[in-house]
Amino acid sequence: GNSVTQMEGPVTLSEEAFLTINCTYTATGYPSLFWYVQYPGEGLQLLLKATKADDKGSNKGFEATYRKETTSFHLEKGSVQVSDSAVYFCALRLNNNDMRFGAGTRLTVKP
Amino acid sequence: NAGVTQTPKFQVLKTGQSMTLQCAQDMNHNSMYWYRQDPGMGLRLIYYSASEGTTDKGEVPNGYNVSRLNKREFSLRLESAAPSQTSVYFCASSEAVRAGELFFGEGSRLTVL
Numbered sequence: 001g002n003s004v005t006q007m008e009g010p011v012t013l014s015e016e017a018f019l020t021i022n023c024t025y026t027a028t029g030y031p032s033l034f035w036y037v038q039y040p041g042e043g044l045q046l047l048l049k050a051t052k053a054d055d056k057g058s059n060k061g062f063e064a065t066y067r068k069e070t071t072s073f074h075l076e077k078g079s080v081q082v083s084d085s086a087v088y089f090c091a092l093r094l095n096n097n098d099m100r101f102g103a104g105t106r107l108t109v110k111p
Numbered sequence: 112n113a114g115v116t117q118t119p120k121f122q123v124l125k126t127g128q129s130m131t132l133q134c135a136q137d138m139n140h141n142s143m144y145w146y147r148q149d150p151g152m153g154l155r156l157i158y159y160s161a162s163e164g165t166t167d168k169g170e171v172p173n174g175y176n177v178s179r180l181n182k183r184e185f186s187l188r189l190e191s192a193a194p195s196q197t198s199v200y201f202c203a204s205s206e207a208v209r210a211g212e213l214f215f216g217e218g219s220r221l222t223v224l
Binding site for chain 1: 115142144146151152153154155156159161167201203209210211212213215216217218
């Protein structure tokens with residue numbers, strides 16, 4: 001079936017460290033891929049997305065590239081800040097009715 | 112901009128009680144969704160409504176019912192709450208396209224004793 005697997009957390013980094021959160025997917029067809037972020041006490045909000053192979057989504061210094069050959073959509077940021085502390089969810093969408101989320105990765109950035 | 116509004120934000124129920132979670136969106140989206148979020152399990156789809164007048168089951172529909180009252184509103188009802196339904200519930204809406212992002216409400220934390 002269609003599913004998303006992302007690296008387990010929690011992840012703890014020092015400020016200005018490099019971040020990678022791995023995400024791989026299984027899908028029948030050609031999904032759009034998303035990263036959502038959830039700050040404490042809030043709902044999820046879109047961080048970035050990519051709709052076809054080799055597309056790169058980017059926002060707020062975060063990037064992810066849609067890799068069809070490895071079925072991956074890893075999230076990266078070159079220099080994290082304390083304000084990036086949140087839970088990050090990878091997701092895929094095949095059609096109107098099928099948005100699948102990973103389990104989420106909690107990131108804590110320490111000053 | 113209100114976006115997606117859910118009520119209530121917090122609720123405590125006793126086993127067997129019923130309640131309805133309300134959701135409204137002001138973005139003129141056709142599609143609306145109810146998810147539950149449990150630790151370590153991400154978000155799981157309970158029910159969705161692709162358009163006004165239609166509803167369909169998601170991954171975990173047992174114990175829930177929904178109503179798409181109009182284009183704006185999509186409610187989730189627990190007829191006889193169980194402790195296993197203790198969770199955080201999120202309503203979301205989107206355009207009905209493959210690349211469309213979901214817009215989420217702030218969540219409703221439900222505890223069933």
